[in-house]
Amino acid sequence: MPQAKTLETIARIIGAKNLLTHPSDTKPYLTEWRENYRGKALCIALPLSPKDISEIVKLAAKEKLHIVPQSGNTGLVGGQIPFDKNRAILVSLARMNKIRELNPTNNSITAEAGCILANLHHTAETANRLFPLTLASKGSSQLGGLLATNAGGHNVLRYGMARDLTLGLECVLANGKIWHGLRALRKDNRGYDLKNLFIGSEGTLGIITAAVLKLFPIPKGETTFLAGLQTPQQALDCFHWAQARSGGALSAFELIPRIGMDFVLKHIPETRDPIRNPSPCYLLGALDSEISAEDASEKAQAILSELMEKNLIKDAVLASSEARREALWKLRESMSEAQKREGASLKHDISVPLSKMARFLEEAEAAVKAFLPEARIVAFGHIGDGNLHINISQPVGMSADGFLALREKIGRILYDLVESFDGSISAEHGIGVLKRDELARRKSQTELEMMRQIKRALDPDNLFNPGKLL
Amino acid sequence: MKILVPIKRVVDYNVRVQVKPSGSVDLDNVKMSMNPFDEIAVEEAIRLKEQNKAKEIIAISIGPAQASETIRTALAMGADKGILVQSPERLEPLNVAKILKAIADKEKPDLIILGKQAIDDDCNQTGQMLAALLNWPQGTFASKLELNGDSITVTREVDGGLQTLALKRPAIITTDLRLNEPRYATLPNIMKAKKKPIEQTTPESYGINPAPRLEILETLPPKEREGGVKVESIKELVEKLRSEAGIL
Incomplete structure (x- = not known):
C-alpha cells in the first residue's frame, strides 16, 4: 500500500x-x-x-x-x-484522558493512558483519597508513560513505584487484540503477573491504554522540612535515624547539594534561600501523621532536635504553610530546569544499595574529578530510596559541544563504578535509546536472553518501539 | 519601643475550601495557617527589633484555642510573647478592633502592625477601626516602612503610584504584600518559642461581648467553570460572543 x-x-x-x-x-x-x-x-x-x-x-x-x-x-x-x-x-495517547471509574470503596481509580498525573491527583482528592505517585513533571506527564517506564518520583519511600500502585491494565497487543485486564483485585494469584510485564516495558511489548490504580487515605497531616548538613553520609545517618524514630511515617527524603541550590537560586524566579547560613548539602524531608498537621510538625521537630543534638544537622526550617511547603519543594523540583539554564549537562540516574551509597558518592566524585577536574557535579535526589541523579554540568569556560563529547567517557566511569557497587544504571528513568547499549553491555546474558524471549513471544515482528530498550 | 502584632488563624491560602450542604464552609481537617498579611507584619516587627529600633514584640491572636499554634509560629519567627484571647464566636472586625484597643490601652505600645486584611473574610477593616478607636494616625497598605525617632515614614501603594506619609507614633500600620518576604522559622527558634510565655484571656475580661452583629444568610461556592470549546471560524466566534457570552 x-x-x-x-x-x-x-x-x-x-x-x-x-x-x-x-x-x-x-x-x-x-x-x-x-x-x-x-x-x-x-x-x-x-x-x-x-x-x-x-x-x-x-x-x-x-x-x-x-x-x-x-x-x-x-x-x-x-x-x-x-x-x-x-x-x-x-x-x-493524549486524547484518551477519561477517568473511567473512581471507586472510593475499592480504593481504586480506573483511568486512561492520556490522563495527566496532576488531574489524577485532583480527581482522587474529590473522593478524599490520595494517588501517591508524584514527580516534578506531574503537570504534563501522563499515565501511560508513567506506567510504561515504571516511574518513581518522591513518594517511593512510603508508597513504592508505579508498579506498586497498579492493580490492573488494559493493553493493545501486537496481534491487535485488546487485553482487558482492568482488575481491581488486591490479591490475584492466577499464574503469571502479566501486567508487570507491560509496566516498565517502555512500549516494547504493547500499548497500555488504561489502568486500575490504588488509592490511599489522605494523611490527616503532613509536614515538610529542610535541613542543612555537611556531607551526604550525614544525610544517610539522618535518614536511618528519622525512619526508625518516625515509625515509617517518612514520605520523602531528598538530597540537595549546595551547588544545585545555587543554580536554582540563580536561574529560577521567585526562589530564595530558606536557611540563612549556607551548608554543603541539604535534606528535604516530609513526614505524615494520621492525627493532624500539628502532630506531624511536633514529630518532625522532635526528630530534627535529636539530629541537631547528635551534630548531624546544622540548622533546619519547617514549612508553616502550604505556600512554604511548595516553595521548599520548588527548590528540589527546579533542579533539572536550573541546571539546563546553567549550560550543558550529562545526567546519570543511578541507584546503589543504601549501605554503600556514601562510599559510592565519594568515589564517584573523585573519579569524575580525576577525569575532568573542573566538572561541576550535582548529585541530588531520592537518597532515601538509594537513588541519586548524578548530573554533571559543563565546566565554566568549556564549550557545550566539547563537554558533551565526553558523554561516553564520563558515563563509562560512573557506570563502571555503579556496577562495582552492585547498583543500577537506570533507577527510575528507564533505558530508551540513551542507555540501550549500556544495558546490553552490563546486564547478564541470562537476563538479556530472558528479556529477548519475552519480547519475541509478545511482539514477534518487532512492531512496538523498535530500537528501544533491547 | 514596644510593637503589638495582631495575627489571625485562617484557612491556608492554598487550600481549596468546599461549601457544606448545610451552607457553611467546611473547616474539618482543613489546613490552617497564619494569615499571610499578618506574617508580613510579624516579619516587619522582627526586622525593626533586629535594627535595634524595637525592644519587645507581642503577638496577639483572637480565636479558638488552636490559635495558640499561630502564636507559636510568630514566637518562632522572633516575637517575644503572646496573648491569646480565646473566643469561640465568629469575630467581626469591630469586635476585634475593640479587643485590640483594650489590649493597647493596657500594653501602651508605640506601634501596632497588622495585616491589611485577613484572607478568609477579606474585610480590610480592623486596622482602620482600631486607628479610629485609639485616635492614632494610620498608614495602611504599607509597602515600605522607615522609623526615625518619633516619626514614621510609610510608603503606600495607591492607584497610579506611590504615596508617602509621615506619621507620629504611636501609630497603626497595615501591611501590603510587597513590604517584605517573611522568614522561615528555624528549628532552634521553634524550640525556644515553646518556652516563651502566652497570656490567656477572653473578650469578656476586657468587658467586650464578642457576639456578632451580622448574620450570614448564605454561603455559595463560585459558579463552576465550564470547559472551553474550539470554534471553527471567526464567524462562529463572533456568534458565540453574542449569543452565549453576551459580550457583543
Whole structure:
C-alpha cells in the first residue's frame, strides 16, 4: 500500500483532524523536551479508543510499519521518540484522558493512558483519597508513560513505584487484540503477573491504554522540612535515624547539594534561600501523621532536635504553610530546569544499595574529578530510596559541544563504578535509546536472553518501539 | 519601643475550601495557617527589633484555642510573647478592633502592625477601626516602612503610584504584600518559642461581648467553570460572543 493510502486509512479510523503530518503540527511530539532527541515519523495518530489503536496496530503489522507509543512526552531517555520517517507511526495517547471509574470503596481509580498525573491527583482528592505517585513533571506527564517506564518520583519511600500502585491494565497487543485486564483485585494469584510485564516495558511489548490504580487515605497531616548538613553520609545517618524514630511515617527524603541550590537560586524566579547560613548539602524531608498537621510538625521537630543534638544537622526550617511547603519543594523540583539554564549537562540516574551509597558518592566524585577536574557535579535526589541523579554540568569556560563529547567517557566511569557497587544504571528513568547499549553491555546474558524471549513471544515482528530498550 | 502584632488563624491560602450542604464552609481537617498579611507584619516587627529600633514584640491572636499554634509560629519567627484571647464566636472586625484597643490601652505600645486584611473574610477593616478607636494616625497598605525617632515614614501603594506619609507614633500600620518576604522559622527558634510565655484571656475580661452583629444568610461556592470549546471560524466566534457570552 502506498504511504498516501496508509495515511488515508488511518485518517478513516481516527478522523482526519486527529492525524498529524505537517511539520508544524508534529514538531511538539517529535522533540524531546530538553531537545536532546529530534525524531522523525510518517505521522502522528491521536486515537480515542483501544479499538482505534487495535486497528492501527493491525494496519501497521500488515504494512510492515512500526509503532511508537507516546503520552506526555516527558521521558528522559528518548523512549517516546520515533526515528523513522517512512515507517514509524507515533501513537499519542493524549486524547484518551477519561477517568473511567473512581471507586472510593475499592480504593481504586480506573483511568486512561492520556490522563495527566496532576488531574489524577485532583480527581482522587474529590473522593478524599490520595494517588501517591508524584514527580516534578506531574503537570504534563501522563499515565501511560508513567506506567510504561515504571516511574518513581518522591513518594517511593512510603508508597513504592508505579508498579506498586497498579492493580490492573488494559493493553493493545501486537496481534491487535485488546487485553482487558482492568482488575481491581488486591490479591490475584492466577499464574503469571502479566501486567508487570507491560509496566516498565517502555512500549516494547504493547500499548497500555488504561489502568486500575490504588488509592490511599489522605494523611490527616503532613509536614515538610529542610535541613542543612555537611556531607551526604550525614544525610544517610539522618535518614536511618528519622525512619526508625518516625515509625515509617517518612514520605520523602531528598538530597540537595549546595551547588544545585545555587543554580536554582540563580536561574529560577521567585526562589530564595530558606536557611540563612549556607551548608554543603541539604535534606528535604516530609513526614505524615494520621492525627493532624500539628502532630506531624511536633514529630518532625522532635526528630530534627535529636539530629541537631547528635551534630548531624546544622540548622533546619519547617514549612508553616502550604505556600512554604511548595516553595521548599520548588527548590528540589527546579533542579533539572536550573541546571539546563546553567549550560550543558550529562545526567546519570543511578541507584546503589543504601549501605554503600556514601562510599559510592565519594568515589564517584573523585573519579569524575580525576577525569575532568573542573566538572561541576550535582548529585541530588531520592537518597532515601538509594537513588541519586548524578548530573554533571559543563565546566565554566568549556564549550557545550566539547563537554558533551565526553558523554561516553564520563558515563563509562560512573557506570563502571555503579556496577562495582552492585547498583543500577537506570533507577527510575528507564533505558530508551540513551542507555540501550549500556544495558546490553552490563546486564547478564541470562537476563538479556530472558528479556529477548519475552519480547519475541509478545511482539514477534518487532512492531512496538523498535530500537528501544533491547 | 514596644510593637503589638495582631495575627489571625485562617484557612491556608492554598487550600481549596468546599461549601457544606448545610451552607457553611467546611473547616474539618482543613489546613490552617497564619494569615499571610499578618506574617508580613510579624516579619516587619522582627526586622525593626533586629535594627535595634524595637525592644519587645507581642503577638496577639483572637480565636479558638488552636490559635495558640499561630502564636507559636510568630514566637518562632522572633516575637517575644503572646496573648491569646480565646473566643469561640465568629469575630467581626469591630469586635476585634475593640479587643485590640483594650489590649493597647493596657500594653501602651508605640506601634501596632497588622495585616491589611485577613484572607478568609477579606474585610480590610480592623486596622482602620482600631486607628479610629485609639485616635492614632494610620498608614495602611504599607509597602515600605522607615522609623526615625518619633516619626514614621510609610510608603503606600495607591492607584497610579506611590504615596508617602509621615506619621507620629504611636501609630497603626497595615501591611501590603510587597513590604517584605517573611522568614522561615528555624528549628532552634521553634524550640525556644515553646518556652516563651502566652497570656490567656477572653473578650469578656476586657468587658467586650464578642457576639456578632451580622448574620450570614448564605454561603455559595463560585459558579463552576465550564470547559472551553474550539470554534471553527471567526464567524462562529463572533456568534458565540453574542449569543452565549453576551459580550457583543
